[in-house]
Amino acid sequence: MISRIDLRGPLPGDLRSVLPRAELDVEAALDKVRPICADVRHRGAAAVREHTRAFDGVDRESSRVPVEEIHAALAGLDPAVRDALEESIRRARVVHRAQRRGEVTTQVVPGGTVTERWIPVGRVGLYVPGGRAVYPSSVVMNVVPAQEAGVGSLAVTSPAQREFGGLPHPAILAACALLGVEEVHAVGGAQAVAMFAYGTADCARADLVTGPGNVYVAAAKRLLKGVIGIDAEAGPTEIAILADGTADAAEVAADLISQAEHDVLAAAVLVTDSPRLAGEVEAELAAQVARTKHTGRITEALAGRQSGIVLVDSVEAGLAVVDAYAAEHLEIHTADAAEVAARVRNAGAIFVGRHAPVSLGDYLAGSNHVLPTGGCACHSSGLSVQSFLRGVHVVEYDRDALAEATGRVVALAEAEDLPAHGAALKARFGWEVPS
CATH class of the missing domain: 3.40.50.1980 (Nitrogenase molybdenum iron protein domain)
Incomplete structure (x- = not known):
């Protein structure tokens, strides 16, 4: 065995x-997802609808799940499953809330500081797999760190299921309801990643897409990295x-x-x-x-x-x-x-x-179960609050601190044959290097 x-x-x-x-073989899958992603880029929601019909056997006028369907799924959820999901959410929040990072200001020299400010991405698309198994737990693992990071706009997508009227599995919708997520799309595969990357009439474009999926999802992430941020290519x-x-x-x-x-x-x-x-x-x-x-x-x-x-x-x-x-x-x-x-x-x-x-x-x-696969744990981390934050350095120097640095900046700029870099500082001191 x-x-x-x-x-x-x-x-x-x-x-x-x-x-x-x-x-x-993500490379082989690229040939299959490339035309799908291009189609979504050029035709938007119409292309998403056609590919969902072709791959999932579902034809819906809009990819977006009506809010009343999300709440109905929660109302019909087994009480034992609801209790387990609520406790899963509570525990995940305890861990991920502790990952928040505060603003740190460092005085480099008198009059010169660098502040590291952590800013959440504006909008994220969260992918929840569907297929052999149902993953309401992946809703929790994607949504909680995004919320704790302070992401202002988030949308969940999961493949359309014929047996559930073309909607994602009810347990996935119920988990979204418990987390207060009301934007859910019944889209899977490469077309879901492209939907987030380019935006459609039904779904605004996102800055980042996270969550595991099959090889076609991984291939779409690889293809569209740069158009949209990604967490990882999950294997x-x-x-x-x-x-x-x-x-x-x-x-x-x-x-x-x-x-x-x-x-x-x-x-x-x-x-x-x-x-x-x-x-x-x-x-x-x-x-x-x-x-x-x-x-x-x-x-x-x-x-x-x-x-x-x-x-x-x-x-x-x-x-x-x-x-x-x-x-x-x-x-x-x-x-x-x-x-x-x-x-x-x-x-x-x-x-x-x-x-x-x-x-x-x-x-x-x-802990979070969205983790690096395929040996990537030697250089990458699992999904966390940090996945949804951008570190931005804010530089503040006063005149004296800039004057003290100018000579060294000019020396380095000229060593790199970039004299205009040094000139940008000298312009502030009458084109002389302060003594």
Whole structure:
């Protein structure tokens, strides 16, 4: 069901090349999304409508969901689900509110200051996937940090669903209602990203688009980056677990399965220095997968080239492996798990010990589950309040402070053969360099 990779002994120099990873051919998808995005740019709402009809089998006069439908979805929501969403929102707000950054003024020299001011983007488009699963939790993870950042205008979009009258899933609409979001669009795929990038009669253009999606959403983000800001090109979801012989095989297997449940391309990777644990996890996978609902999807994900059990000589070697892998989600199931977790450098989110599974982070930990995939955690962060803020430096110098700097500015400007740069300062002092 799941392959093994034996890395006991000296680790290879290029660890990434030998570790399992899903293939996501965004470049190939670009050829398919380019004409869609161009069509939306030139024909606006009419193009969005046509592509939604072609891809989702839904034909709506307007992409925008009527506000009364959003509130009706909340009224019909299962009370237990509503309670869980409300608590998820509360916990997410606690965490993301603490991420707010205040204005900081630094005195560089007497009479000269630089202030870093944090300004929210004006308008954001928040993409919530639809398809094999329903993700009201992704509404929470996108909307809460945008709201806590102070974004003035935000819109949610999610693919139109034929079985729900051409609207997004009711649970997604209900989550929007709980968060006070009244602009929701029934649009998915590349045409949704293009809608936010260029604007239509139904949807004003946005400055930034965030949220995970399929390969066509990722390709549209790549294509339109610069026309619109993006958070990341999300790939298939992934979990890595670093475990030693103290780990519980049934719990490790359950966590691998929970991530494999997302998609046939989902990655589930166990890194361990215990051959005994590896064998026990393999047995647990066989037993537990047979009992779960999405057996076919999970089996395909676990058997794919993106999943595997990696054997190493030690937890130290395991740390090197998981840092090279740079997982979206990383669980630590070792003795002294907190100490081991503190040594991890590359991961989208780290889950410490047996009582912090990834599923908790997906819904109720308070952390954000929109995280870097495909090894991007070595250079990128997950979605946060910072994703929706722009740092702007405000420079204030008085005459004396400028005079003190002028000689050095002139020297540097002339060294770069840009004398007009220096002249811009000398013009303020009668074309002389102040002494």
